[in-house]
Each structure stands twice: as structure tokens, then as C-alpha cells.
Amino acid sequence: GQQVKQSSPSLTVQEGGISILNCDYENDMFDYFAWYKKYPDNSPTLLISVRSNVDKREDGRLTVFLNKSGKHFSLHITASQPEDTAVYLCAAGGGATGGNNKLTFGQGTVLSVIP
Template structure:
């Protein structure tokens, strides 16, 4: 299933700088998108979401941008902190009458924030 893709397996950033995580999708019917963070031995933790009718959503240090024409979304973390080091998953849902909560995940990007 290649409907949601995170093409960068890893990203390394200096503390205080911006982290930009990218996600591409192929199914134009997706209704909403979410970003999750995952630490080892824990489940995914919800970070931020965006509806397909919006192009930006902001929550504290986290901002998600959606470019529907490019079928691309990105997560910006500013400023990055060492505690942000984790695997970040992009997920999409709501395509073509599927039930709520059926999410399609990307493969994840490992973010490392160096002090």
C-alpha cells in the first residue's frame, strides 16, 4: 500500500532549529491527515491534524501545512528540542466512504535532534 509515503527515513537537526518532515499521498479522496510521534516501546501519540479543506493548522511549536494540488503535507517543529527525537508518522483517512478511523500510515521518519 503506497498511498501515503514518507520518503525520508531519517532527519537530523540541531536543537533550536526547525525540523521539517514531509509526507506525500496519492489518493485525492483523503479527508483528513494526522501526524503521530512514536517513542520506542510506546504506541503512536497524536500530535496534530488537518482537514482537507484547510491548508494550515498550528498548535504551539507544531504546524502542519497541506498542499492539496501537490498531494503533499509537511510538519514543521520550531524550535526543535532533544525530546522531539522520535519516529514521526504521517497518516491519512476518510477516503471514499471508508469508516472513520481507518488510517493509512506512512512508513515513518526518524527525527534526531542534537543538543
């Protein structure tokens, strides 16, 4: 079954608004959570990540919220801009100790920011 799920295939937000992207996971052993951004015909690139020992991490307009008891994490993008339009992929994995950095990805959410 799908261990990492993004229930919303698409999201449309007005420019200047807040984009909220959601991700649910099933595996209790996951302790690393990340968001990747992908433009059409380009490779995914890491946006922001968080480990399970924190429940929030901010980086500029981006904030990741982690709810371990609910097996849920989200990405908030404030002051959304048209250039934020892309596919957003959530990912989760076990700790990288021992060298394993295998990630399981969600299905992706297409974010469209309209002027």
C-alpha cells in the first residue's frame, strides 16, 4: 500500500495567499520528513526537511509542521507567488544512520498560484 499519501492532487491559491500542502504517512519508523519541488521537465529538488525530534521548522516563506502522533506533516508557503507554481512531493524515510537514506514519496500535489 501507499506508505506516504498526498490526498490533494491539486491546489490553487491566489498570489499573496498561504499555500498549505498536506502529507500523511503510515510507517512509525519514519523519522525524516521532506518536501521536494519539481518543475515540468525538471528534476525534483529538496525544499525543506525536518527530523522527528522537532515539530516545526521555518525557512523564509516555508514552514514544515510535523504531527507525529497523527502521522501527518504539512508545508506552508506564505506570500505565495506565481513562481511557486510547481509539483510538490512529500517524502519520508528512516534515519540516515548506517548509510540508508532511502525515501518514500507521495503522489505529488500540483500547486498553481494565480495572479
